[in-house]
Amino acid sequence: MGRALRLGRRGHRFESCLPDRFQYGSIGFMNISIIDYPDVKCDEFVRQKPDVKLEHMPAWSDMIERTFGHKGFYLIARENGIICGVLPLTQVRSRLFGNRMISQAFSNYGGPLVNSRRALDALYNRAVELATEYKCQSIEFRNVEPLPYELYSRTDKIGMYVPLTSDPDDLWRSFKANIREQVRKAWKSGLVETTGGLELLDDFYKVYTIRMRELGTPGYPRKLFYNIFQTFPDCCRVFVVHLNELTVGAALTYCLNNSVEFPWASTLVKYNRLRPNYLLYWSIMKHYCREGAARLDFGRSTVGSTHHKFKNHWTPEPFQFHYQYWVQPGHKLSPVKPDNPRYRNKVKIWKKLPLWLTRIIGPYISRNLP
Numbered sequence: 001m002g003r004a005l006r007l008g009r010r011g012h013r014f015e016s017c018l019p020d021r022f023q024y025g026s027i028g029f030m031n032i033s034i035i036d037y038p039d040v041k042c043d044e045f046v047r048q049k050p051d052v053k054l055e056h057m058p059a060w061s062d063m064i065e066r067t068f069g070h071k072g073f074y075l076i077a078r079e080n081g082i083i084c085g086v087l088p089l090t091q092v093r094s095r096l097f098g099n100r101m102i103s104q105a106f107s108n109y110g111g112p113l114v115n116s117r118r119a120l121d122a123l124y125n126r127a128v129e130l131a132t133e134y135k136c137q138s139i140e141f142r143n144v145e146p147l148p149y150e151l152y153s154r155t156d157k158i159g160m161y162v163p164l165t166s167d168p169d170d171l172w173r174s175f176k177a178n179i180r181e182q183v184r185k186a187w188k189s190g191l192v193e194t195t196g197g198l199e200l201l202d203d204f205y206k207v208y209t210i211r212m213r214e215l216g217t218p219g220y221p222r223k224l225f226y227n228i229f230q231t232f233p234d235c236c237r238v239f240v241v242h243l244n245e246l247t248v249g250a251a252l253t254y255c256l257n258n259s260v261e262f263p264w265a266s267t268l269v270k271y272n273r274l275r276p277n278y279l280l281y282w283s284i285m286k287h288y289c290r291e292g293a294a295r296l297d298f299g300r301s302t303v304g305s306t307h308h309k310f311k312n313h314w315t316p317e318p319f320q321f322h323y324q325y326w327v328q329p330g331h332k333l334s335p336v337k338p339d340n341p342r343y344r345n346k347v348k349i350w351k352k353l354p355l356w357l358t359r360i361i362g363p364y365i366s367r368n369l370p
Contacts, residue, residue, distance in 0.1 A: 029079070030118060030119065031077070032075055032076070032123065033078070035058060035074050038058060039076075043057065049113045052256065053261065054232060054235060054261065055104045055107035055108075056088060058086075059231050060104065061074045061088050063227050063231040064105050064106055068224075070090050073088075073101070073130055075088075075126055075127065077122050084119040087111070087113075087123040089101050089102070089103050089139070090103070092105060092368060098138075099134070100138045100139070101127070101138070101139045101140070103139070103142060104142060107370075109142055109144070110142035112141075124147065124149065137327065138325050139326040140323060140324075142323055143322045144321060144322065147322075149324075154323040155322060156303060157303075158300070158301055159299065159318065159320075160299075160316035160319070161297045161298060161317055162285065162316045163295050164285065164296055165289055168285065172286075175314065175315070176315065179278070183279055185274070186275040190274075191275075193240070193242075194240050195287055196237070196240075198229050200238035201238060204247075209362070211269075212358070212362070213362075215351075216350045216351045217347070218350065218369065219358070219359070219363070219366060221367070223363075238250060238251070239262075239283050239287070243271065243276075248267060249267035250265070251264060251265035253284060258293045260284070260288045262284060265280060
């Protein structure tokens, strides 16, 4: 793969006067600034973009900064005073994992939202300037559509979504007989689904931390999920599957512009024979069909993984993630991935730790695993 060119360093913290090539004569001057939160006009611009995700919102960057202390650089491109592009960036500094910028942190999605190639170029160049200024080793752009620059690229992650119908019965009938049978098995086993808000967050977090320990990965702090709810109260829900009084499965979802994401879903492995995962997925789909959502995003998966195979049962429509990396000259690309061989022994050790201990120390590690 190629490398992006290093650009000159800039001294301005909140605003950049770009080189002459970004002055477009009668078209106007392209101005790049870093916003303070909140910004109503920026919110309006982001929400009207068809490919927007909740994580593109300025409030997401502010929420991450408040939760973890990671510095946010939410870039806005303006031409003749009118917003024509945004690029959310978060700087994550860690002794273990290095100093890097990510668009967008603690998210499957990121990258720029723009109206023109001029805005894209200006935002990208300013991001490189900032990364250089703050001595970051790399910038990770979590795109669906690849950026038109010479960058390192990863394509090992794919996404999947299910188009929803206004009537959940129509969606139910579209599934293969085996899927419907698995859901019925969950009902016959006595599993019950429910949905709600913050009152169910503890149920979700218990199952989530148990599953993360089983996977050998430090879990995020409860504070992250709580703050997502507090920041986007009209977008978020928790779905829970119970066996009597025991929570055996749970998921956190959010919906923006009729597109639903659920990046965090877990079930207790010892009860998987009762099919709580099937009931959990179906309860989410059924709810959002009735809410009028257009699509349900299953999030990212590694091709060939167990999660990938399970999601494929629902006959979703796949799409490719393009994670791209600008790397500072003189540095090597070293993406932080759980399946990286250098972390293999650490994963084995983590699986053997007591659950209570992983809940205490996990958040201190995971804050640097965005």
